[in-house]
Amino acid sequence: MKGKCPDCSAEIEIADDSIEGEIVVCPDCGLELEVKKNATGKIELRQITIEREDWGE
Numbered sequence: 169m170k171g172k173c174p175d176c177s178a179e180i181e182i183a184d185d186s187i188e189g190e191i192v193v194c195p196d197c198g199l200e201l202e203v204k205k206n207a208t209g210k211i212e213l214r215q216i217t218i219e220r221e222d223w224g225e
């Protein structure tokens with residue numbers, strides 16, 4: 169399974185048994201990304217922001 173870095177668009181290998189909330193680091197730009205599953209069960213990578221923001225819930 170592959171994900172895409174939202175910052176540099178590098179392809180990142182994600183293990184098939186990755187769980188939501190797992191942290192992966194982009195090998196290209198070093199950005200930390202959180203594994204997320206969307207409504208269809210597809211794995212997505214989401215940038216972890218250090219700045220405070222509204223997380224919803």
Ligand SMILES: [Zn+2]
Pocket residue numbers: 173174175176177178194195196197198199
């Ligand atoms: Zn990247």
